[in-house]
Amino acid sequence: MNLRVQGISTDEVIKFREGGFDASGQLAQQYVSNWLGGPCRHCLGLIAEGEMKLVLSYRPFESPQPYAETGPIFLHRDSCERYDGEKLPDWFSLLDPAVVRGYSDDHWIRYDTGNVVPGSEITSACQSILSDRSVAYVHIRSKFNCFQCRVDRVAAADE
Ligand SMILES: [Zn+2]
Secondary structure (H helix, E strand, C coil), X not given: CEEEEECCCHHHHHHHHCCCCCCCCCCCEEEECCXXXXXXXXXXXXXXXXXXXXXXXXXXXXXXXXXCCCEEEXXXXXXXXXXXXXXXXXXXXXXXXXXXXXXXXXXXXXXXXXXXXCHHHHHXXXXXXXXXXXXXXXXXXXXXXXXXXXXXXXXXXXX
């Protein structure tokens, strides 16, 4: 199964960079990154030591509802390009373990899909969850429950 992996939308990121409120109703906090490892949820690249980063509260759902979890994320403060690819960037293997879970069309958690897997098994876990056509998409989170990215199923050409 082919996957589509995307960072959060550029429109949302621009809003945060330009002083829009985060999911907690506050301004994003700005820091100089003092380590390599904080992943930007827009470009899905690691924010290098010395680069400026935003730390903010993010809800990876369009509207509030009981399953719309909110938590902390990092973003590059300055311009970067939204990730849109067919596989996870290599650093996802460092998410050890990672939390993966599927959501239904109404954005509620599908309890039968939740799992905690080694970083090396995230892709296969996503494929397994998305093989159930009634699952709409998958969210990947760190062991701290920080949202990393959304993964969608790409329908094969012959389907
Ligand atoms: Zn970035």
